[in-house]
Amino acid sequence: MNDLIRSAIAAEAEERVDSRTVLAELHKRKARKPFGLIIGVATLTVAAAAAAVIIPTAAKKTDASPAELQPPKAENVLLIGTDDANHADALVFARFEPDGSASVISLPRDIFAESSADKINSLYLGGPRMLTNEIQHLTGAPVDHFAAVKMSEFGKIATAVGGVEVCLNKAMKEPYSGVDLPAGRQTLAGDQALAFLRQRHGLLNGDLDRTKRHQAFLAGLAAKITKDNAPALARVIGGSIEVDEGWDVLAFASRFQGPVKIKTATLPVGEMITRASVFGFAPDPAQAKQFVEKQFGGGEATQSGCVN
Template sequence: MNELIRQAINAEAEERVDSRTVLANLHKAKKRKPLGLIVGVATLTAAAAAAAVIIPTAIKKTEAAPPAAQATQEAQNVLLIGLDDYDHTDALMLARFRADGAAMIVSLPRDILVDGQKINSLFAQDPGKLTAAVEKTTGTKVDHYAAVKMSAFGQVSQLLGGVEVCLKAPSNDPITKVSFPAGRQVLQGDQALAFLRQRHGLENGDLDRARRQQMFLVGLASQITKDKALALARGVSGSISVDDGWDVLGFAQRFTGPVGISVTTLPVDAPVERETGFGYEVDPAKARSFVAKALDEGDHSGEGGCVR
């Protein structure tokens, strides 16, 4: 499979291999691995990203591509997960990708309590537990998930030449000692990673961090083009994982360029202290109604403007 992936990349980069043959061979493979087609802004939030940004595709597409390689037309709900070095979830987004590639995304605060347990610890136990908790909280079926190591986002931003963000006021992280000025600025590498991870020193902690991740996600997605996709695929494919049953190739082929993204955040109740630590409770009925509307209609409140 790895050889097929390398062949696919070479087909795009050098145009020496018939891409139709590559696509056909990839679909014959019994076990599909992440192809680097998804560069997760898998929750481009504190530790991994806040939501998986889809790279158009690293494989050359032609009108003569075999039927099995054609884009799936149904909308799909994908859980985008950003992981720290211990596989704890530092960023979590539920995204509905429409047939045209447009994405409606709802950020889920990592400190949500589900059955008395914080949701950010579940992926390390079992990805299925995290998926089940998200479905219970939102009332929405999760079709697939994509997880990415947060550490990959510094590299992604560097490959793109930086991502522009805007802050309402200067911020200082008392833990890492990293500071950012007010106003618009272009971040990349370690600086971008520190921006996505910061929650200490912010008025609303993780909730403000989620807004930062949303801003970064939108800015990042707007820069991903077919020309840049190849370098991104080569650079970060090893940091991404998806569920075994997902035909990533077929899914990725619906994307032909930068995708339209609508972002918003799930409302939470006041924070509470439990034996398991600080967390947010969620009203199930309100949460399900909010998510259903956001995924169906979109909410552009996360786009534009400056954040804390």
């Protein structure tokens, strides 16, 4: 009987797919992987701003009347971009002022935590509280609330606002991301918007240009959110946003009366170190606190200049 078993199993194994298909898929995924971060950052900010505009619209059906709302106060919100496996793939710390303007700081996810041996992005797996505590410790600013958003929704979000205006210094064509765009001011939606955010290769200043791009895109996107496209946006985002219990989102949202004025920055990091043979950035709470204080304290809104 053993020979029969052997030949039966061999026949089963013989059914396997062509290894070249798998190789091609592996290669494709490898090229796609790093894009998540940027997309997440953009999605998050937009989702939070959009949710804010939308919720009052949706809430009219409920018994809460606007007259009962407290006047809005400034609130710090940690926005968490999650991938399909519910990992925190992008982190954005945002302060929303009573007048509806927002100040947004991208937190590089490769910063090591001080409270554990992990990087900050893996703390989310231990629960949102673990993550928010670490961010409070790192930046010295209180985290009033958090919102988690699935990043895969991003394509639909871009389309829902009818495209986002950006400006390129020169025409760009690059096969990895599929970018194929002319120079100058233009409106991006759907796949082109994604490619614009995804592109990593062929950029003059590498990561720096990439960050500038997503910040320019954010500003453009925030400017497109209106009361008219908000309901459509709400439908897109509604199912995939999760916030902490006890957040009075109505009071939060009442500050937004039109397009969101937004300024963006990236948290400076400490030196590159290794922990347990993993590369990452050393946390630098002193520098981080100073930066966050300055950024949340005021300053100019992001200019909508051209990017590389």
